[in-house]
Amino acid sequence: LAELFEVNRSTIVTAIDELTSYGIVSGRFGAGTQIISNTWSLFLPNISNWNNHLMSGSFQENNVMIQAINKLEFEPDVVRIGTGEIDPRLFSENIWKDILQKVGSKIHSLGYTENLGLPELRMAIAEHLKKTGLCAKPENILITSGSLQALQLIAESLLQKNSNVYTEAPSYLKSLQMFQSAGMNLKGIPMDSKGIEYWKLSTSGKLNNSILYTIPTNQNPTGITMTKDRREKLMSYCIENRLPIIEDGAYQELCYDNDAPKTLKAMDDNEMVIYLGTASKTLAPGLRIGWVVASEPIVQRLGDVKMQVDYGASSLSQWAMTEFLNSGLYDRYLKNLKNELKNRRDNALKVLEENFSDLANWNNPSGGFYIWLTFKKNIKIEKLFEEAIKERILLNPGDIYDFKENHSLRLSFAYVNSFEFEQAIKKLVQIVKKIIPM
Ligand code: PMP
Numbered sequence: 001l002a003e004l005f006e007v008n009r010s011t012i013v014t015a016i017d018e019l020t021s022y023g024i025v026s027g028r029f030g031a032g033t034q035i036i037s038n039t040w041s042l043f044l045p046n047i048s049n050w051n052n053h054l055m056s057g058s059f060q061e062n063n064v065m066i067q068a069i070n071k072l073e074f075e076p077d078v079v080r081i082g083t084g085e086i087d088p089r090l091f092s093e094n095i096w097k098d099i100l101q102k103v104g105s106k107i108h109s110l111g112y113t114e115n116l117g118l119p120e121l122r123m124a125i126a127e128h129l130k131k132t133g134l135c136a137k138p139e140n141i142l143i144t145s146g147s148l149q150a151l152q153l154i155a156e157s158l159l160q161k162n163s164n165v166y167t168e169a170p171s172y173l174k175s176l177q178m179f180q181s182a183g184m185n186l187k188g189i190p191m192d193s194k195g196i197e198y199w200k201l202s203t204s205g206k207l208n209n210s211i212l213y214t215i216p217t218n219q220n221p222t223g224i225t226m227t228k229d230r231r232e233k234l235m236s237y238c239i240e241n242r243l244p245i246i247e248d249g250a251y252q253e254l255c256y257d258n259d260a261p262k263t264l265k266a267m268d269d270n271e272m273v274i275y276l277g278t279a280s281k282t283l284a285p286g287l288r289i290g291w292v293v294a295s296e297p298i299v300q301r302l303g304d305v306k307m308q309v310d311y312g313a314s315s316l317s318q319w320a321m322t323e324f325l326n327s328g329l330y331d332r333y334l335k336n337l338k339n340e341l342k343n344r345r346d347n348a349l350k351v352l353e354e355n356f357s358d359l360a361n362w363n364n365p366s367g368g369f370y371i372w373l374t375f376k377k378n379i380k381i382e383k384l385f386e387e388a389i390k391e392r393i394l395l396n397p398g399d400i401y402d403f404k405e406n407h408s409l410r411l412s413f414a415y416v417n418s419f420e421f422e423q424a425i426k427k428l429v430q431i432v433k434k435i436i437p438m
Pocket residue numbers: 084145146147148149172215220248250277278279280285288289290
């Protein structure tokens with residue numbers, strides 16, 4: 001903490017003592033200190049009365065580690081070897097200049113768009129999805145402000161409070177937070193190398209009124225891709241148990257070794273699946289463009305709620321995305337991106353083999369961004385996180401994605417280049433060796 005917030009250690013210890021005396025944190029520093037009331041309230045003058053409201057609402061505060069990650073990601077000298085974002089250097093600034101210039105000459109005004117989103121973009125996405133084997137009409141597509149918003153719309157308009165959401169364990173942190181904030185019970189189901197072990201669902205709670213949330217391709221955070229056979233069996237199981245599915249296809253287009261597997265949505269003859277896509281993992285998360293593919297009543301319901309929430313996604317972003325897809329630039333750019341990420345993945349696996357084989361196990365992902373690394377011996381991940389920060393390496397500890405404590409890290413080869421990854425891993429090995437007694 002002292003390193004993170006650039007103060008000396010005794011200041012932190014004094015502050016923790018003081019926060020403990022206020023009842024804001026509990027526990028012993030160094031052995032896990034937890035915030036039990038929010039710290040920001042300290043900075044508000046009492047008279048404003050906002051103190052009494054600050055922690056109201058359904059969203060919980062991020063824990064200290066997640067807050068630290070959110071802050072450190074924006075520090076320029078930090079090497080991010082767990083980040084779920086493409087390296088911005090892979091994107092030439094001329095691309096944006098060209099796209100925005102073309103968009104600028106086409107649009108007359110930037111008005112609100114209709115409730116399902118810009119028709120031109122829904123048409124372009126429908127065409128694009130055809131290439132991936134998914135047939136959808138524009139009326140089955142809703143444009144959202146990123147796919148995270150799609151999850152929020154689903155949680156708030158289709159799911160019942162206190163119902164069960166089954167998901168891979170571990171899974172994408174922000175989806176978990178979103179479902180939790182909307183009042184759902186999360187049920188983590190283990191995975192093997194072929195995907196979610198769906199047969200364990202039946203023993204984990206009641207299935208009626210429940211849904212399954214899955215990231216079948218290049219899963220976040222494990223990098224696992226569900227096999228064709230597992231997909232088929234999962235679909236049969238869900239049909240038999242009337243269990244609707246949310247399929248998060250954020251990494252669907254990032255398969256490096258084989259053709260992308262068929263989406264669950266493409267196998268869906270019963271309107272069981274709501275499919276989520278996003279421009280964030282292939283193009284630019286800052287566009288905040290995602291899409292839902294579902295049956296018309298679902299899309300209409302979500303679109304209606306979206307109008308109540310934000311009156312549509314950014315129309316500038318929607319036009320830019322339309323231009324990307326219709327000009328063919330998206331396909332050309334994606335081909336290069338996949339080549340680069342494949343090289344980075346290969347390099348990352350080689351570097352891990354050379355440096356970590358005595359210390360940890362990991363999987364070989366066939367696409368996406370992530371490698372899930374698990375230490376062979378128990379290691380204090382919090383300590384590792386803190387020590388890595390001293391070397392300006394930012395880690396994404398596995399704990400934050402999981403339902404239980406683990407000794408894992410989510411590594412990502414997407415944000416840093418091969419040289420940076422190798423340098424960081426070499427430093428990390430030294431830190432790990434200091435922490436784990438050999
Ligand atoms: N789903 C998954 C599995 C993700 O990893 C992410 C981004 N980390 C998202 C959804 C969110 O994407 P968006 O930026 O479109 O909200």
